[in-house]
Structure formats: structure tokens, C-alpha cells
Amino acid sequence: MGQQLLRNYRQIGPTAFHAFNQRVATSLADKTRIPESIWAGSPGVLQSYLAASAKHDAVYHESMLGSKLVIAEREVLQAQLVIQLDEIALLLEMAAVRNSEILVASGFDCAKERRGHARSKTVPAAPGAPTAEQEQGGSGT
Template sequence: MGQQLLRNYRQIGPTAFHAFNQRVATALAEKTRIPDSVWAGNPGLLESYLATSAKHDAVYHESMLGSKLVINEREVLQAQLVIKLDEIALVMEMAAVRNPGILVASGFDCSKERRGHPRAKTVPTAPEAAQVEKKD
């Protein structure tokens, strides 16, 4: 597996989350980027996500006025979106097995897996072993 989707949207603040979510929603709503066959296993997931995302967008802008009730609603919607984004990320990674370009088209942040060789950790030798080597 070459690339993986980052799930960094769990720890970001409301403004950064809103920007990220809008990017993903725009990418997923465009039918030319991601074929309908990707959603065959979860037929209602995309529609549910897009509806919740649209509601979050409206509530996010309304929360800028400072209403504690609206801010609380925004936080609840953000938590719901995180769950839906986790499901969508799994669907995208499964679809990427056949079409690797789908990860970039999804709007998520991608990370390449590193295939480097693990370094062997050197263990310091005991002082007695160092002295034995010097005598030889």
C-alpha cells in the first residue's frame, strides 16, 4: 500500500475542521472524481455525510455570533462528521486498492508509507567487553 489517508481532522479546532470538511465535501460531491461504484457497499453514507456537512456549514457560520447553544450544536455536528469521515476514509482506502488516485481526489490529506530499512539499534557493550577487546 503506497498511500494512506491521514485522520488528522480529529484533533483540529472548529475553523480548521470547517475548512477541511468543506474541501472533502466538495471533492466527494463531484461525481466525476469518485465513481458511484465506490459507494455500493454503503449506499446511504455519502448522502448522509453531505447532509450533515451542509447543516454543519450553516451552524458553523451561525456560531460565529457566539451563541452557546449554537456552538454546542456545532460541536455535536462536528463529532458526528468525524465518525462519518472515519467511515468514508475506510471506503476510500478500500477503493484505492484498485484505483490509487482516488485518495488524492477524495479531499483528505494523504501520507505515504515509508519503506525504508529499519535501523538496527546498537547496544552499548559492557565495560568488561571493551577491556577484553583491548587486551587482545
């Protein structure tokens, strides 16, 4: 079974997002952990993300003073970073086909892919209730 990156950063609050984003930015900036060849197909993605991440860090700390304008700016930056993180996650998952260690080194949260039969949460039909086949007239009798 392979692994995939969780996209749980989309719904977290500002403090948790800041901590998560700092962890990912630090991991991605480390050239010994993530090879530069990953970014060859999308030049500028990493630099753009790291620049936005640095700006978000400064605005996040400034927003602790309670300025509504700065808090609004932080929210806009967080939304932009979510879009960039989605793009980076896709690139890393594609690269992980050849080297799965990249996912662990990325700073993102990982989950094992689950394959197999999905359990349905349907309620069993009452005895004597028509089945889907009978409702469609395909009972064959």
C-alpha cells in the same frame, strides 16, 4: 509504496475542521472525481455525510455570533462528522487498491505508506548490564 489518508481532522480546531470538511464534501460530491460504484457497498453513507456536512456549515457560520448553544451544537456535529469521515476514509482506501487516484481526488490529506524497519528509540545498555536473554535465564551457559 501506496498511499493512505491521514486522519488529522480528529484533533483540529473548529475553523480548520470547517475548511477541511468543506473541501472533502465538495470533492466527494463531484461525481466526475469519485465514481458512484465506491458507495455501492455502503448505500446512504455519502448522502448522510453530505447532509450532516451542510448542516455543520450552517451551524458553523451561526456559531460565529457566539451563542453557547449553537457552539455546543457545532461541536456535536463535528464529532459526528469525524465518525463519518473515518468510515468514508476506510471506503476510499479500499477502493484505492484498484485506483489510487481516488485518494488524491477525495479532498483528504494523503501520506505515503512507510514500510520497512521502524527505528526503535531505546537507549543502549550500559557495558556489563545483563541482556534481556540473560535476565530470562536463557544464556545457555
